[in-house]
Amino acid sequence: MDFFSEMRAPRQPRTLSRHYDAVTFDVLAMLWRRRGLIFSITCAAVLAAALALAVMPRRYATDLVLQFDFAREEAAAGGGKSSSVALEASTLVESEARIIRSLATARAVVLRLNLDKEPVKLSFVSRFIANTGDLVFPVRVRDAVRELAGLGNAANPPALRDIVAQRLLSSLTVANDTKAYLVTLTYSDTDPDRAALIVNAFGSEYLRRKMEATTSASQRSSQWYGLQAREARINLARIEKDIDAFRVRTGFVELGQDGADIQQQQLRDVLTQINAASATRLAEEMRLRRAQESIAAGNVPQATDLGGSPVVQALLDEEGKARRALDEMISIAGDRHPAVTRLRLTLASVQDRLKKQLVQSVANIETEVQAARATEAALGARVATLQTKSIEARGLEGQLRTLQAEATAARDRVKQLSDAQQQASAVSELRPVIAQILAPAEIPSLPNTPGPALVLGLGLLGGLAAGASLSFMLEKRDRGFRSESEFELENHGNCVGLLPKLERYPNGLESLVFAEAVRSTVAELFSPAKPPKVVLITSSAPGEGKSLVASAMARVLTAMGQRVLVVDGSPRRLLLGENFPHEALLDQCFPHPGDAGSAAAAPVATVRRASGLRDGQNVYSNPAFEAMLDEARTRYDVILFEVAPVLLSADCALLREHADTVLHVVKWNDTLRTTVSATLDHLARLGLEVGGIVLNGVDLEEQRRYNAPDRGQAYRNHRSFYQASA
Structure with missing residues (x-):
């Protein structure tokens, strides 16, 4: 019974390289589809980078290098015993770096240079934000925001010295090299002279405070030792007086080492x-x-x-x-x-x-x-x-x-x-300071801000990355299947048919395309060696187009000389009082048997379900159904059994012992992929073999956007073939 052998071509196995080629092609196709969005975001990013270049002022950075010599401190201490400072020098360097970038040092620099007397200069962006906040938000809201940010409120503003010190610390960078005992101070500012002045002031102020702290500690130690020595002399005088009094009182004379022992x-x-x-x-x-x-x-x-x-x-x-x-x-x-x-x-x-x-x-x-x-x-x-x-x-x-x-x-x-x-x-x-300025800061002549080419390049790359990421997220949001290759990429099985959306082109060439697509589906589903007798036509959700697929396949099989029985097992259609839909559209593609110009063939037999979901009687467990199905197997060559959606009804589980294969219908770009995966997993647990998947309702014009390399692309690119055949 090999009446499809002329229509079937051998299917090549899918290799790993072809899989990755397909994934790469899908990514590139997605980027090409979203090229307008990517171009818009890239232009916006480049424009924002150009605006930032125009608004942000140039900043200059200068460095000051401090070097620590712990051997000098050991020599000053006397060198009488081995010290463990050499083993912990890296820790000491890190501690000194923290002292340099402390708020106390910054306050001392502010007082040293009288920076709190200068007027506060705000950038254009800061002034714009401050003025906008004053216009938009009331005073109570602004005070609450300042309290949350730790800046005080209008009634209790922070000291100007602390504000300036915090700004100095925000522009100061302190880096330490624990191996060479170096500390590098880097300060950036819009004024190069001011940058060199402030970073040199940080270094000088640190050395001054370090020297004062060392001298003060030594003086305190000397005073403490003096007090302790005075108390010790008084105690010695008291003890010697007690010894003299004891000798006078007792008349005792010390014995030698050999006396009375x-x-x-x-x-x-x-x-x-x-x-x-x-x-x-x-x-x-x-x-x-x-x-x-x-x-x-x-x-x-x-x-x-x-x-x-x-x-x-x-x-x-x-x-x-x-x-x-x-x-x-x-x-x-x-x-x-x-x-x-x-x-x-x-x-x-x-x-x-x-x-x-x-x-x-x-x-x-x-x-x-x-x-x-x-x-x-x-x-x-x-x-x-x-x-x-x-x-x-x-x-x-x-x-x-x-x-x-x-x-x-x-x-x-x-x-x-x-x-x-x-x-x-x-x-x-005489105690020396363990640190010295190795290289004082000089006035920089070149800014350290990125150049226009780098900023615009980063804006361009960032815009491209943001556009591609947004396109990918938008693409992921569309979770329906759009091409045959997507089923194979996600290991959902073989897609045996891609049926165009017939409602959009009722009288065009798509009727011929639809008819040939149905014939191709039938040719791939029915094996020449052992063609299935009973085919369950399932779906994941209502409205997938099972009735259209069943009616179209029945007409194709009948035209090929097969005796076909269509069993309509959908309880939903009975409740809604509907008949088989799309009959008028199918007449454009497949003439009824017996019509003028059609081949002589037996009509399609149809059996309708007469009960709904509320009925207590189990239709498929009735002995009468078993007898009807046995008789249908002898009288018909093919039985197409349309059942309710798999996840919404138990019909598939009840009919699994009677089915030879399953044809699963998925609505193009509509049914969720997770739902399809759950349905196919459920069919696998029931032991039902899915012979193929049909992607129904494909909008050929809309599918052009996705540029999928499948039969839909061939249908669009070779319409002249159908025009010549019409």
């Missing part, structure tokens, strides 16, 4: 012994507590806690062997074997002996603890006796030595504070 030496020895005894007692008590806790928890104490008892170790080895023998016997003979019972008794006996031995070991540890306590108590009593004797002999000597030690410490403190005061005084006079 026996009791003191004995006391030191006993104290050493009692410390060792205390450590031994604590160790024994800790060992006892660990052993008791292990036994209470059902565990075996460690060997170190048991003193390395060979009996316990032997019992532990014996228990391990018994356990391994028991596990091996259970794995070999099972749990109830007599040998297993004997091994369990042996294991229990070993464990019982182990528990008894552990109890005995703990008792031995307790005995050792008691012995350690007794030793410690005896040594404590001996220490008490020696201390009583030593106190009487050494009491006065201890007091005197204490006073002498305090006097020595006071003398050392006086000497340290005096030296520190002298060093701080010298540093305050």
Whole structure:
């Protein structure tokens, strides 16, 4: 039954390079369609750039370079010990850069140059915005905006010095090079002389403030050391007076190193012994507590806690062997074997002996603890006796030595504070500044603002980019399918037909184009090897044109000698009381069978659905429908079944076992792509094979704007073919 073989051409597989070529062509076609919009936006951007060049004044920038030398600061500090400043120099440079661009430095520059006395100069744009705001907005609104911006209001305006300082900081750029210890100050202004003056003032003001801060810190340190040294001298005089009074009151004379040291030496020895005894007692008590806790928890104490008892170790080895023998016997003979019972008794006996031995070991540890306590108590009593004797002999000597030690410490403190005061005084006079101006700023002769060519070029590129982006967004907003290639690009399947919009050209050449498009759809849908018998004609939403496609395909198949049955399963048409639409338009393309000049063929049989969605009866589950469909398969060659939209009705799910293939109708440039994707995914989940997609209602003149390389382009470009054939 290969009556379409002459109309079918082999379809070439789509390669990756062809895919990217198609995407590139679509992008270029989109830009060409929107060329007017892109040109308008580009012209506006270039005009705005030219206006900015005309309005914005030229600005001049000049640089001042500061260099930091931390080695000089180390040398000034004395170099007595290694400093970590070399490891943190980059952090110090960043900190100094922050000080330069601080508001305090900017205020000092304003006072140094008397900039707050000069009248404030506003640019043309600023004056225009300010005047417009004064005319448009009332005072209350302007005050609220100024409060939100942190500029105060008319009743409490900010200080002029702060305003000028903020403007200076907004035009000042401070960059630091942490490797070379350089800080570069860049200031831009419309006046080159003013730019050089201000940036040099920033550098000088920073160095002055840095020098003042260093000198002030050194002076404060010297004063503090002087006060501390005076207090230390007073304390030393008091201690020496106490020593003289003690000698007069007690008549005590210091002994030499070899005089009456026996009791003191004995006391030191006993104290050493009692410390060792205390450590031994604590160790024994800790060992006892660990052993008791292990036994209470059902565990075996460690060997170190048991003193390395060979009996316990032997019992532990014996228990391990018994356990391994028991596990091996259970794995070999099972749990109830007599040998297993004997091994369990042996294991229990070993464990019982182990528990008894552990109890005995703990008792031995307790005995050792008691012995350690007794030793410690005896040594404590001996220490008490020696201390009583030593106190009487050494009491006065201890007091005197204490006073002498305090006097020595006071003398050392006086000497340290005096030296520190002298060093701080010298540093305050001779300490160098770690920064210096390496390259002062000079008056610039060339502006640093971009040139007219660069600004206009950026405006041109920005306009092109903005126009292309806007065109892309406008193109994305139109979410319908406009060409056959878009289905393949989005992996929605094969588009087997592109049907022109017949209502716009009822009597023109489009009737011939429409007829040939329907024949091409039929030729691609019906395979010569196994043509489908039952074709479900579906859509994603109402009004896609399923009835038009079904009627047109039925007329083509009937003209080819096929017996065709059209089943109208749309409940919507029954509710609206409509008949098949577009019959008059189809008469222009396909004459009815039996008309004058038409080929002799059987008429198209039609079955209408007689129930709506509100009916409780399921039409497609009725046995009468099954019988009707079986009889139709024997009497007709092709059954075209028009069903309700897939996502709005369950008809497709009920008819999936009867359908051989599905023809999905999509309205050109109307049905949302997401809706079509959801519909095709739903059909795939139902197990229905979509044999093809028909893009219906194509406006050939409107499609020219999209320049899509599909059959619509061929229909437009080769109308002479249809004129000659008419």
